[in-house]
Amino acid sequence: MYRLLFAQVLRRFDAETVHHVTIRALRVLSVAPVAKRRLYQWLAPRDEALRVKAFGVHFPSPFGLAAGFDKDAGCVEALAAFGFGHVEVGTITAHAQPGNPRPRLFRLVTDHAIVNRMGFNNQGADQAARRLRRPRSVPAVVGVNIGKTKVIPEELAVRDYVAGARKLAPLADYLVVNVSSPNTPGLRDLQAVELLRPLLKEVLQAAGRTPLLVKIAPDLADEDVDAVADLAVELGLAGIIATNTTIGRQGLSKAEAAGAAQTGGLSGRPLKARSLEVLRRLRARVGDRVALVSVGGVEDVDDVWERLLAGATLVQGYTGLIYEGPLWAWRINRGLSRRLRRHGYKSVQDLVGRVAD
Template identity: 50%
Template sequence: MYRRVVRPVLYRLGKGDAEVAHEQTLHGLRRLGRIPGAVAALSRTYGALPTGSPRTVFGVRFPSPVGLAAGMDKNGIALPAWRALGFGFVEVGTVTAHPQPGNEKPRLFRLVEDEAVINRMGFNNLGSSALADRLAAYGDLGYPLGISIGKSKVTPLDDAVEDYVTSLRRLSAYGDYFAVNVSSPNTPGLRSLQDAGHLRELLTALHAEAASLSVGGLGGKPILVKIAPDLTPSAIDELLAVCTEVGVAGIIATNTTIGRPGVESHPLAAETGGLSGRPLTEIAAKTVAHIHAETGGALPIIGVGGILEPADAMRLFDAGASLVQLYTGLIYRGPGLIRRINRGLT
């Protein structure tokens, strides 16, 4: 039904502008979450989780290992509804210390034939202070919440550490884990923070701040690092060495790619931004497998990228992922994909 009826309607919104469909979907879910009984009704269709699916990773118990990736609900406006679609956890953001509008529109493009998306959103969000207020109003969501934090565009790279620390400080009480996004291709210079020296300084400061709030370090709220799929194996190994040294709780692999694997001839391939969806299936699986092998399975991995079928999720689990996340797959396959993956876990 989603692919035959719902998806064509969404694709026509805003004269085909993918961002309009995104926003309309979010606001629809937000309204649904406010209707008494609506979330419960939706849960009966999509939200049932298979027996035996809960698992504990980096000290957090997840009712299902299938989560919503960052980027879909940056400001957390639809959080009550996501669990009803079958997600076992949700990652909000990426959020920055300063509110920012993001890059100029249009900035989100569907490559429908390739089941891919190119985005150059640029961390458009209302800021970490606004997100903290919203999360305080929600109270207990009934599932684990991850919070992705990034650098504000107006903040110079030399001041990036304080920018991240500010967001962590504001949001520390509300996240079950924190994802440090140093791999988006849409904020100038951000990926340089994946370099060993910069990354060590950033993660050390975040752990120190978390410890001072009595929620961090090795015994508190887990801090994860989200990496780019464009790193060479040696660069990944160098990054992993820093993460192990500092005491990072896990790795999220991967973000979007600046490459155009398999879509080079598409008319939209020249658009600037990160590519997600089917072209990342192979890259994400290989990256997860490399991280798992390099760390001997000691560092938990959230696998994300190119999940459009249950088999894609299972491949990431087989490669060493403890959890997986969806975003682009939800756009092309709808909430039925989450249900099918959850059923496959049985």
């Protein structure tokens, strides 16, 4: 039903407009306790075999929603009610900012992909903190993804990240330093270890007991992936999220030439192979010393299963939600439960790294 709605109606409208309408609807649902709890009863993961523990946090399912969808932490409960095992909000900057000019979000329907150059548009850390402080009537595991405010010069980036971390870390189940978006000038330069080390050290201190992860780009050279992996172990980070969107355009069909020509980060199906490649490299480098979260090109239960076997403790998706609809997470959780029983596994945790190791 959703695919027909998308093909006949939604794809005819501007992608960002549809996104804003969706967010508004989810915010309404988030403050409607009866409807929200009923959805949670129907769709949230309840199979004990799906439960997984990562960096001291208990997740009802390994499959969660990546950052980028709920930028301002406005609909966490609604998204949890639809079946996501965790919701990563953001990217949130210390100061509110409008992001890049519109249009800045483009569907590549044939390739089940998206190009975005949003530019960390969000209402800032103070507004997000107010929302995250609200009592919840349904359980939700919440990660907070923080980034650099665009107008802050690179030499003050550490201070900017720390300001966001101090406000948001106490309200998060885990905190993510995003240094890998291609849509903030100079941001990806911070992935260089000589710049990343002092940044992560300061944010670690600001985060206190909240687990800290770093999110990296798929466009890093293999030796740079290794360097970040070694740094994560050295500093005692909780995890690495791999990967963000790519500035590459490999794997796109000719039918999407117009969308591919847009500047910005590419997400979705074309990112699948590289994201999996980076995950396998990270697992070979760090083993189980650092939790790995795999994101990029995840579309169905087969993708989630493959990432778990390759060493991911958690798996995230985003673009698939646009193409598969609101029951996407529920279908993946149901598929995981069935496959676990079919293969005789007692827990999804038993899968993690079985192929890699």
